Amino acid sequence: MTAALSRNLLADQAADELRRRLTAGEWAVGTKLPGETTLAAELGVGRSTVREALRMLAGQGMLRARQGSGVFVERTEPVADGWEAVLQREAIASIVEVRAAIEIEAARLAAVRATGADVAAMRRALDVRAAAADASDREFVDADTAVHRAVVTAAHNPVLSELFETLVPRVAAAMVEMIGLLGLRGREGAPDADEHAALVEAIAAGDADAATRISRAHLDGLAADLG
Incomplete structure (x- = not known):
């Protein structure tokens, strides 16, 4: 075993x-x-x-x-037969799949195209995310989203940015639901801080393979949490 x-x-x-x-x-x-x-x-x-x-x-x-x-x-x-939770999980999982389609490629492109200003923006967003560890779930999700937005912006692909921004309201709502559904924060405050920092550093180093791998692992982890 x-x-x-x-x-x-x-x-x-x-x-x-x-x-x-x-x-x-x-x-x-x-x-x-x-x-x-x-x-x-x-x-x-x-x-x-x-x-x-x-x-x-x-x-x-x-x-x-x-x-x-x-x-x-x-x-x-x-909850009766767990169907309410099952349906909620399925809806969130669909959002995570779309995030993967956008964000993994954005991470790869950002590692190739990011400027010094882009990297500085990502690091500032990381600091804000860390500071939101004790904030409400919605405030934390907004800070987390800002990190991912900075990565997408650093890809310098206007279509990817447009797709991301169109998805943001649904992503934010889904992530708040996921936190409540799975109890992801609890006493942990700002979960996955190391993953987010590693992604930014891979992009800063111009390592497209590492950035892709870290982004995929992060989103695969979210999908796995949903079962």
Whole structure:
């Protein structure tokens, strides 16, 4: 059995146990769950496994992460057959696919065409994104979008820029939904900060292969989170 499979099985088991405790009424609707460290000790697993289990239950509509506050009980039973969450995930996944079609190529072109001013703009956007770690989900998503906009702008392709800007309202709405659905921020604040910084540095170095690879890995990761 691979390590990845073992981790997945542990997360499934942890989610099953937490779901059982929720259904049994251990935590009422509106109640804040114990922290990841406490739950990890109770369940006998690592914090990363607890985090994944919480994401699963958030995807079933049972939990919701509130930035800076913790994870709270939304329902003590999964959303009926999970269809609401399934449909929401499918809609967000479609947006991620379109993002990939635009942003991966934009990253490659930016590595070839970016000017010093473009790189400076990307680094400023990274700083704003980091500063938004404790902001609301919408403010954080807007700051994150600004980083991706700076990359697309650095591609110096007006059609790509136009496509990106047309998509921005739907992307922003989908990313806010995804954060709530999967509890992506929680205590992490600004997730994927290292990936974003690595992308900007690859572009600054003119490394088109690395920029393409990092952009694809980031968006593939989002798709994988949606299951």
